Structures are given as structure tokens and as C-alpha cells.
Amino acid sequence: MSFELPKLNYSYDALDPHIDAKTMEIHYNKHHNGYTSKLNSAINGTEYEGKSIEEICKSPSLNDAVRNNGGGYYNHCLFWSVICPNGGGHPTGKIMEHININYGSYDNFKLEFAKAASTRFGSGWAWLCFKNGSLNICSTANQDNPLMEGQCGGFPLLALDVWEHAYYLNYQNRRPDYINAFFNIINWEEVNRRLETALS
Numbered sequence: 552m553s554f555e556l557p558k559l560n561y562s563y564d565a566l567d568p569h570i571d572a573k574t575m576e577i578h579y580n581k582h583h584n585g586y587t588s589k590l591n592s593a594i595n596g597t598e599y600e601g602k603s604i605e606e607i608c609k610s611p612s613l614n615d616a617v618r619n620n621g622g623g624y625y626n627h628c629l630f631w632s633v634i635c636p637n638g639g640g641h642p643t644g645k646i647m648e649h650i651n652i653n654y655g656s657y658d659n660f661k662l663e664f665a666k667a668a669s670t671r672f673g674s675g676w677a678w679l680c681f682k683n684g685s686l687n688i689c690s691t692a693n694q695d696n697p698l699m700e701g702q703c704g705g706f707p708l709l710a711l712d713v714w715e716h717a718y719y720l721n722y723q724n725r726r727p728d729y730i731n732a733f734f735n736i737i738n739w740e741e742v743n744r745r746l747e748t749a750l751s
């Protein structure tokens with residue numbers, strides 16, 4: 552059983568103007584597709600074959616090929632699921648309760664998340680995780696994620712790709728503008744579903 556590129560629930564142009572169609576097409580069809588096929592090659596005939604992507608990411612002492620492509624596979628699957636057309640706006644429900652408890656307000660949460668995303672040097676990801684009963688914002692380098700050994704830990708609720716391939720065609724060097732646009736496409740329903748899973 553090998554990993555497959557998950558179907559997108561929206562068209563390449565559905566997130567425009569926040570993420571343009573060309574970036575979406577290349578990002579999904581080339582980058583994510585590449586991580587998927589390289590992950591399958593890297594685990595073929597190894598102890599990782601048949602494990603879930605979460606189990607693989609949590610395994611100790613990953614080699615570079617499994618770490619980079621397994622992270623690339625998991626991270627992008629999560630990313631596509633937590634963004635959507637007509638998303639964004641003010642979160643509601645359980646996630647908003649926890650944002651208020653841990654960050655005081657949604658505006659303050661946005662500042663903290665944007666700080667993690669903008670200060671990640673080079674390529675990487677910003678994360679919102681549920682860890683030890685609290686929300687936790689962190690970032691990782693390259694295709695690492697919070698599930699991996701030595702990383703920030705917790706159950707990932709929200710992910711933002713800050714590799715240049717995620718924004719450069721439209722935003723060039725303006726990563727902060729891309730981060731601000733991300734808040735307009737967050738799928739808070741999906742984030743709430745993930746939080747329910749983390750709480751159960």
C-alpha cells in the first residue's frame with residue numbers, strides 16, 4: 552500500500568487572490584506529487600512500509616529521504632485541508648474558546664502566529680498544535696513537523712507553508728503579505744474538527 556496524492560476539495564483558482572492558480576497547480580502537482588512519489592520510493596521494502604504517515608513521522612532516527620519526503624507528504628496533506636475558498640473570518644466554537652484562553656483574543660493569536668511564520672529563517676512551516684491541554688504555536692525548518700523527534704510536539708491543528716515555492720510567483724519576497732492573506736482562507740471548520748479529535 553503506497554501513499555497517494557490526496558484529492559483537492561477545490562480548484563486551483565479557488566483561493567485566488569490569496570493564492571493564485573499557477574502557484575496552486577505547481578505546488579500541488581509538482582511539489583506535493585514529488586514528495587509523495589519520493590516517499591514511496593524511500594519506504595519501499597523498509598520497516599516503514601505499511602505504517603501510517605503519522606507513525607512514520609513519529610519514528611525515531613529517520614533517514615533524510617524518509618524525513619524530508621514523509622514530512623513533505625504529511626505537511627502538504629494537512630495544509631490543503633486547513634485552507635478553503637470562502638474561509639477565514641473570525642473562528643468560532645471550541646477553537647475560539649481555546650484561542651481566548653491561550654492568547655487572549657483572535658487578533659493577538661494572529662500576531663503570534665504571523666510572528667512564528669515570518670521569523671522562520673529560510674524554508675519551513677508555522678504550526679498551531681494542541682499540546683498538554685493548550686494551544687501551542689511553533690515553527691519547523693524544511694519539511695520537519697511537530698510529530699518528529701526533537702520538534703515542538705503536540706497534535707497539529709493548523710499549518711502554513713512558508714517555503715518560497717508557496718508564494719514567490721505572486722508575492723515575490725513579501726512573505727508577510729502572504730501570511731496576512733492566509734488568514735483569509737483558513738478552514739476553521741476543519742481546525743475545529745481536528746481540535747475535537749485532539750480532545751477526544
Ligand code: MN3
Binds near residue numbers: 578627712714716717
Ligand atoms: Mn510546499
